[in-house]
Each structure stands twice: as structure tokens, then as C-alpha cells.
Amino acid sequence: MGMSTRFAFVGFRHSHIRSLLNLCRARDDITIVGCCEEDAATRSSLAAESDVEITHSDLRRMLDDVECDVVAVGDCFGRHAQRLLVALERGLHAISDKPLCTSLDDLTRIEELALKRSRVVGCIFDLRDAAPFVKSRELLLAGEIGEVQAIHFDGQHPLLLGKRPEWYFEAGLHGGTLNDIAVHAVDLIPWVTQLRFQAIVAARCWNARPPQALHFKECAQAMLTLENGAGVIGDVSYLIPDSFGYDFANYWRFTFWGTEGVLSAAYNSPTIVLHRNGETEPKSIATGRGLPGGYLDSFLREVRGQTDGLHLPSADVLHSSRISLLLQRAADSRSDDHPLY
Numbered sequence: 001m002g003m004s005t006r007f008a009f010v011g012f013r014h015s016h017i018r019s020l021l022n023l024c025r026a027r028d029d030i031t032i033v034g035c036c037e038e039d040a041a042t043r044s045s046l047a048a049e050s051d052v053e054i055t056h057s058d059l060r061r062m063l064d065d066v067e068c069d070v071v072a073v074g075d076c077f078g079r080h081a082q083r084l085l086v087a088l089e090r091g092l093h094a095i096s097d098k099p100l101c102t103s104l105d106d107l108t109r110i111e112e113l114a115l116k117r118s119r120v121v122g123c124i125f126d127l128r129d130a131a132p133f134v135k136s137r138e139l140l141l142a143g144e145i146g147e148v149q150a151i152h153f154d155g156q157h158p159l160l161l162g163k164r165p166e167w168y169f170e171a172g173l174h175g176g177t178l179n180d181i182a183v184h185a186v187d188l189i190p191w192v193t194q195l196r197f198q199a200i201v202a203a204r205c206w207n208a209r210p211p212q213a214l215h216f217k218e219c220a221q222a223m224l225t226l227e228n229g230a231g232v233i234g235d236v237s238y239l240i241p242d243s244f245g246y247d248f249a250n251y252w253r254f255t256f257w258g259t260e261g262v263l264s265a266a267y268n269s270p271t272i273v274l275h276r277n278g279e280t281e282p283k284s285i286a287t288g289r290g291l292p293g294g295y296l297d298s299f300l301r302e303v304r305g306q307t308d309g310l311h312l313p314s315a316d317v318l319h320s321s322r323i324s325l326l327l328q329r330a331a332d333s334r335s336d337d338h339p340l341y
Contacts (some may be wrong), residue, residue: 005300008034008068010059010075010083012052013042013165016097016124017074021052023293024072029300036062038075059086069093070303076165077180078173081106084121088113093303095122095296099183100321102175107325111318122299123317125187127252131290132265135272136254137192139285144274145258148193148230153185154253155236158245159209159218169216176328177205177220181236183324184252187316193256195226197323203331208239222327 007024009032011017024030036056037043046052056062063071063086071087073080073096081101087094088110100123101107114121127133140148167173174180190196201224205217219237226232240248252267261276271284291297291311298311307313 004031006031006033006068007070009072010036012037023296033066033068034062076167076173077175078102091117093120097124099179104325120302120314127184127188129291129294131287134290135287136265145263146260148258150257151232152255153234154250155181156240157238158240158242159238171215179324179328186323187320198225198227200330203327205331
């Protein structure tokens with residue numbers, strides 16, 4: 001492979017893919033060779049903008065027309081798998097917006113094909129890149145709070161009904177709120193703590209607000225254990241008030257409880273708060289800059305044959321995706337409520 005890695009993009013029906021597109025544009029070792037959008041309405045809206053030039057309306061046609069090394073996927077969640085499989089079948093590497101896919105069967109096919117073709121699968125798991133969590137990892141692995149025994153995370157989002165893409169509320173295209181959002185925490189926690197997940201204890205999704213789409217269960221909670229017996233509890237509901245949006249103070253807030261202290265970090269906070277046993281005043285620790293674009297750097301290193309010290313290896317992407325899909329399955333199949341009255 002030459003110095004420049006060639007990317008072809010497919011699907012612009014979620015804004016996340018723009019962040020990857022912009023990261024690619026900013027690098028001199030990446031060439032963007034094509035952009036495909038198969039949805040006619042989205043093509044029309046993109047045509048009115050100046051920052052995305054759609055070159056094709058069919059993925060296979062684009063891959064016939066251009067030579068590329070990587071396919072970047074940003075379509076409706078329910079269509080990610082099909083796009084990824086087309087790329088892998090052609091012997092191309094692939095990187096996707098999260099979630100990677102919406103069914104365990106599709107994930108197995110992706111895993112098998114990536115292994116067979118020796119291709120790398122990446123995902124926009126960018127919480128690993130955020131300064132508060134890069135610093136949290138450093139502090140936790142240095143033993144600042146002893147052994148982690150419990151974790152709580154808030155991953156709530158604003159629903160932004162009327163602004164959020166309409167396909168979210170179409171059956172079969174979203175795939176579940178745990179798989180959509182909790183996958184970020186499922187990916188981050190083992191990386192920050194160096195502890196693997198051991199078991200799913202409970203998971204639940206429910207519909208609280210959009211009456212026009214009762215199948216869209218926008219509220220979600222989960223409970224898991226780590227390999228050392230530590231407990232993890234999280235909420236990823238779409239319940240942040242729209243007026244606060246993504247600036248909400250508790251947006252992606254993680255609290256780690258250890259044998260020697262407590263560490264709290266949030267995406268929107270420039271400081272980490274540390275309460276250590278034996279001290280009577282909390283410490284505020286600056287987070288620093290983080291690793292912007294770290295997931296893409298790692299993906300490119302792996303594509304180019306490097307395997308040492310990867311920030312987000314393909315194996316982690318696939319493993320985190322499987323756990324989040326198992327969480328979603330646990331929520332979708334649950335029947336263990338115990339009424340109190």
C-alpha cells in the first residue's frame with residue numbers, strides 16, 4: 001500500500017460520518033476517492049451544501065469505478081452491516097459509525113469475513129479519544145483509587161424530536177438504544193480499567209415519549225459485572241432536555257469507585273475530581289488535550305500492518321460490538337419483572 005490510503009465514503013444519513021470525513025480531509029496521508037449516497041432525498045439535501053460532493057448513488061457502482069483501500073460507512077444503523085459486508089467481500093478494509101451493525105448474525109458474518117480476508121474493521125468509538133477519559137485511564141492504571149469495585153455512568157442524550165433523522169423512528173433501521181449508545185461505554189470501560197466484562201445482569205429499554213413510534217424505546221438502562229466482580233450500572237436514555245442538548249453537565253459522566261477512593265469524569269468537564277481515602281478535600285485534576293482522532297490513527301496503523309500499542313484495535317471494535325448487541329438482546333427478550341403489588 002502506498003503512502004496515501006484511499007477512502008470511499010457511503011451513507012450520509014447521520015451527522016457522525018461528517019466528523020470522520022473532516023478528519024480524513026485534514027490528513028495528507030489519506031485521499032478521498034468517492035462519496036456515495038443511495039437515498040435520493042439525502043442526495044438532494046447534500047447537493048445544496050458545498051462541503052460534501054456526492055459522486056455516486058450506488059455503492060457497488062462506486063467500488064467498480066474507483067480504486068480504494070477503505071470503505072467508510074455512515075448510513076442508517078440497520079444498513080451498516082450490508083455496507084461493511086460489501087466492502088469486506090471485495091477485500092477492502094472498513095470503518096463505520098457506531099453501531100457496527102444491529103444483529104448478532106450480521107456481526108458474526110462481519111467477523112468471519114474480516115478474518116478470512118485479513119481486513120481491519122474500525123468504528124467511531126471516540127470516547128477513548130476524549131481528554132477526560134484518557135486522563136481517567138492514566139489515573140486508574142496508576143492505582144489512584146486502588147482496585148475498581150463499582151462504576152456508574154450517565155450516557156443520556158437529547159432526543160431532539162423533529163431534528164433527529166426520521167429513520168430513527170422507522171422499524172428496523174435503529175436497532176435499539178443500548179446498541180446505539182451504550183456501546184460507547186461498553187468499549188470505554190475495559191480500556192480505562194483494563195478489566196473485561198464478565199456478565200450481563202440486567203438490561204431494559206422502554207418508550208417514554210414518542211407516541212408516534214412506540215417501537216422506538218428511547219430509554220435504556222443496563223447492569224453488568226467485570227471480571228474482578230465489580231458492578232457496572234448505566235443509563236443511556238434519550239432524556240436530556242433538548243434545550244441543554246449536548247452541553248449538559250452529565251453528558252457521558254463516569255464515576256469509578258475503588259478500594260482507595262472515587263474518581264469522577266465527564267465529557268464536558270475540563271477537570272477530573274478525585275476523592276482519595278485518607279484525605280479530606282477532593283482534588284481537581286486537569287484533563288489535558290486527549291487524543292483527537294485517535295481512533296482513526298489506530299485504524300490507519302493497523303491497516304498499514306502495524307500491531308504494536310494500537311489505541312483501538314479491530315479486535316476491540318468487534319468485541320465491544322458483540323457485548324452491546326448481547327445487551328440489546330437481553331433487553332429485548334426480558335420477561336423477569338417482579339410486580340410489587
